[in-house]
Amino acid sequence: MNSSYEVLGLATGIITSGESIAERVIETAEKTCGGFEEGDVLVLAETAVATSEGNIVRLDKIAPTPKAQELGDKYRIDPRMAEVVIQESDSIVGGIPGFLLCMKGGTLLPNAGVDASNAPPGCVTPLPADPDQSATSIRKTIEEKTGVRIGVIIADSRTHAMRLGCSGVAIGSSGIPSVINDQGRSDLFGRKLEVTKRAVADNIASAAELVMGEADECTPAAIIRGIGLPLGDHLGVETIDATECLFMGAFAKNRTQW
Amino acid sequence: MNSSYEVLGLATGIITSGESIAERVIETAEKTCGGFEEGDVLVLAETAVATSEGNIVRLDKIAPTPKAQELGDKYRIDPRMAEVVIQESDSIVGGIPGFLLCMKGGTLLPNAGVDASNAPPGCVTPLPADPDQSATSIRKTIEEKTGVRIGVIIADSRTHAMRLGCSGVAIGSSGIPSVINDQGRSDLFGRKLEVTKRAVADNIASAAELVMGEADECTPAAIIRGIGLPLGDHLGVETIDATECLFMGAFAKNRTQW
Numbered sequence: 431m432n433s434s435y436e437v438l439g440l441a442t443g444i445i446t447s448g449e450s451i452a453e454r455v456i457e458t459a460e461k462t463c464g465g466f467e468e469g470d471v472l473v474l475a476e477t478a479v480a481t482s483e484g485n486i487v488r489l490d491k492i493a494p495t496p497k498a499q500e501l502g503d504k505y506r507i508d509p510r511m512a513e514v515v516i517q518e519s520d521s522i523v524g525g526i527p528g529f530l531l532c533m534k535g536g537t538l539l540p541n542a543g544v545d546a547s548n549a550p551p552g553c554v555t556p557l558p559a560d561p562d563q564s565a566t567s568i569r570k571t572i573e574e575k576t577g578v579r580i581g582v583i584i585a586d587s588r589t590h591a592m593r594l595g596c597s598g599v600a601i602g603s604s605g606i607p608s609v610i611n612d613q614g615r616s617d618l619f620g621r622k623l624e625v626t627k628r629a630v631a632d633n634i635a636s637a638a639e640l641v642m643g644e645a646d647e648c649t650p651a652a653i654i655r656g657i658g659l660p661l662g663d664h665l666g667v668e669t670i671d672a673t674e675c676l677f678m679g680a681f682a683k684n685r686t687q688w
Numbered sequence: 689m690n691s692s693y694e695v696l697g698l699a700t701g702i703i704t705s706g707e708s709i710a711e712r713v714i715e716t717a718e719k720t721c722g723g724f725e726e727g728d729v730l731v732l733a734e735t736a737v738a739t740s741e742g743n744i745v746r747l748d749k750i751a752p753t754p755k756a757q758e759l760g761d762k763y764r765i766d767p768r769m770a771e772v773v774i775q776e777s778d779s780i781v782g783g784i785p786g787f788l789l790c791m792k793g794g795t796l797l798p799n800a801g802v803d804a805s806n807a808p809p810g811c812v813t814p815l816p817a818d819p820d821q822s823a824t825s826i827r828k829t830i831e832e833k834t835g836v837r838i839g840v841i842i843a844d845s846r847t848h849a850m851r852l853g854c855s856g857v858a859i860g861s862s863g864i865p866s867v868i869n870d871q872g873r874s875d876l877f878g879r880k881l882e883v884t885k886r887a888v889a890d891n892i893a894s895a896a897e898l899v900m901g902e903a904d905e906c907t908p909a910a911i912i913r914g915i916g917l918p919l920g921d922h923l924g925v926e927t928i929d930a931t932e933c934l935f936m937g938a939f940a941k942n943r944t945q946w
Contacts, residue, residue, distance in 0.1 A: 433697035433899050433907065441691065526934050538850040540934055587886075590848045591935035592796040593857070594928045595867040595887030597894065609853040628845075628897070629853030636855065636894030639886070640915060641691050649691065657898060670852045676784050676798055677849035677935065 431610075431630075432658035438463045439641030440651040442478075447550075451482040452571035455651050463653065466572060469661060471581040471654040473638035476601055477548045478650035479564050479584055480555040487514050487544075487554050505530060511544065511554060518542035518556050536669040543586060543601070558584060561602025562666045569604045579661045581606030585635035585642075591677055598635030598642075600667050606631070606659045608667040630659065631667055689868075689888075690916035696721050697899030698909040700736075705808075709740040710829035713909050721911065724830060727919060729839040729912040731896035734859055735806045736908035737822050737842055738813040745772050745802075745812050763788060769802065769812060776800035776814050794927040801844060801859070816842060819860025820924045827862045837919045839864030843893035843900075849935055856893030856900075858925050864889070864917045866925040888917065889925055 440458040445451055455472065459465050466472075480486070494502065494509035498516055502509030505525040512530065516522065519532035519542040532542040534557075543557035558564045565582040573579055584602035589595070600608060608631035638652035698716040703709055713730065717723050724730075738744070752760065752767035756774055760767030763783040770788065774780065777790035777800040790800040792815075801815035816822045823840040831837055842860030847853070858866060866889035896910035 431898065433699065434695060435898065436694050437692060437895070439691035524934075526932070529934050531934050536850065538935070589934060590890075592794070592928065592930070592933050593887055593890060594926045595885035595890070597887045597890045599851070627853035629851060629855045630898065632848075632851060632853070632855045633894040633898050636891040637695070637898065640689065640693065640888065640891050640895065668852045670850065672850070674784070675850050676782075676787050676789050676847060677796070 432656055435657040436653075436655045437637050437641055438653045438655060439647075439649045440653065441647065441649045442651055443648045445478045445482050445650060447481055447484045447486060449482050450571070451479060452568045452575070455568075456572060456575055458651070459653060463655070466576045466578050466580055466653070467655060468578040469580070469656070469658065470578070471583060471606060471634055471657060471659065472568070472572065473583045473585050473598075473635060473642070473652045473654065474565075474568065475548075475642055475650040476543065476557055476561065476584050476586045477545050477555050479558045479561070479568075480545075481549070483558055483564065485556055485558060486549060487556060489514075489552055489554060501525065501530060511541075511546070514554055514556065515542045515544050518544055536671075537601075540588060557586070557601060562604060563602075565602040565604035566665065579605070581659060581661065581664075583631050583634055583638075585638060587639060596639075598632070598637070598639035600629075600631035600635045603631045603667045604665055605661055605663075607664045608632075690914055693915040694911075694913045695895050695899055696911045696913060697905075697907045698911065699905065699907045700909055701906045703736045703740050703908060705739055705742045705744060707740050708829070709737060710826045710833070713826075714830060714833055716909070717911060721913070724834045724836050724838055724911070725913060726836040727838070727914070727916065728836070729841060729864060729892055729915060729917065730826070730830065731841045731843050731856075731893060731900070731910045731912065732823075732826065733806075733900060733908040734801065734815055734819065734842050734844045735803050735813050737816045737819070737826075738803075739807070741816055741822065743814055743816060744808060745814060747772075747810055747812060759783070759788060769799075769804065772812055772814065773800045773802050776802055794929075795859075798846065815844070815859065820862060821860075823860040823862035824923060837863070839917060839919065839922075841889050841892055841896075843896060845897060854897075856890070856895070856897035858887075858889035858893045861889045861925045862923055863919055863921075865922045866890075 442458045489510045492510040494513040498513035502512040506527045524531045549555040561584040569582040587596040612626045700716045747768045750768040752771040756771035760770040764785045782789045807813040819842040827840040845854040870884045
């Protein structure tokens with residue numbers, strides 16, 4: 431990886447259902463920064479990807495189950511929203527007012543990633559059905575049309591334990607590694623590094639979020655230029671098992687107060 | 689905030705105990721990118737700051753208590769390291785092999801931030817005693833010597849719940865806001881935003897980590913240039929109460945399996 435890079439926001443305007451996000455991003459990149467370059471990493475907001483894929487749920491078509499009513503009452507969430515969250519989750523592990531904490535595809539996820547902000551009125555957008563596949567499809571289209579190889583990350587904005595505010599997280603990745611293992615490398619004093627895995631895709635999603643914002647900027651995409659990550663047929667964001675997770679291990683299975 | 693910015697790694701070499709980190713960073717910035725510019729945000733690895741402040745603990749001087757022995761045995765941690773972690777924590781809330789999960793200053797923190805990597809041999813580095821004060825002191829020195837106003841963030845590298853690999857987190861901040869509140873702004877469709885807080889300091893720490901690395905790059909600092917954050921007498925990284933935290937709320941107080 432290189433010692434410097436640039437982050438360039440792409441103000442595409444609103445992406446509508448069924449529209450090719452790849453085409454819009456290529457046009458905007460040409461206007462913003464002379465088009466894509468070899469090794470660029472494109473970061474896309476998951477809401478924009480879900481919208482372009484038509485993955486939009488109208489709340490007036492949802493009939494909440496008693497379980498959704500109960501969770502909605504308990505955590506002050508629209509029971510129709512709670513119903514969509516239940517349908518999108520593998521399991522619900524808890525909640526606070528306004529949010530259910532869900533497990534989905536091996537990741538802890540507030541409201542299972544179902545988003546009401548930046549969705550059309552009366553609607554919510556679940557996460558893209560297969561974010562890695564979305565990333566690959568967008569990457570291949572851009573690579574074919576521009577002739578350069580790139581990486582694509584689908585990013586979400588999330589809170590972390592005991593942190594105030596949202597930061598960027600990668601939920602889909604294609605063309606670059608999501609985690610880089612420094613195992614075997616040495617620290618400043620020549621010892622083997624203990625903590626050896628770097629979540630580069632999460633860091634890139636966070637770097638991009640600084641120019642993407644969450645309000646009405648209409649900037650659902652950014653290019654990370656010059657970072658020097660290895661390109662290739664990498665697919666997906668590596669996750670861990672709950673038993674390997676310090677937070678899950680501490681709270682869910684093995685809670686001890688010393 | 690602007691729609692693009694640059695991230696520039698500063699390869700200062702090893703920072704030693706008692707050395708002025710501000711001076712080293714100014715020298716390195718002059719060589720790397722023509723020196724500091726108004727509005728730059730300097731990100732510093734907490735280990736380098738702790739080392740420069742002489743905040744280094746020699747393990748052969750530590751006598752572990754029975755509690756440290758017990759935690760060390762249970763989680764396969766050097767009991768002397770466990771002792772330092774206990775001393776640095778407000779409370780220990782759990783663990784997995786190799787790590788204790790700690791509360792410290794309102795934040796959940798693996799090993800209370802005590803780091804063995806990149807510390808001198810036989811030593812560990814606790815977090816800087818007051819990271820906000822460290823950030824302010826370094827900021828004032830650089831501002832006096834260069835004549836430009838900057839922000840300073842002290843960054844740590846941490847795992848998050850159910851994520852593989854470490855990403856950057858801000859533990860100290862001075863001169864820029866750590867969280868930006870978008871309350872009152874509208875989403876793409878003109879509705880008030882629901883999730884309104886952006887953890888800009890955490891995002892900046894993550895962006896910087898991509899060029900800082902954790903191995904023997906000797907790059908414990910980076911400049912974020914052109915981001916356009918408001919400058920001023922901002923101090924500290926805003927945190928939340930455990931009762932407001934989705935993760936703590938779900939696991940620690942109110943665990944329910946639906």
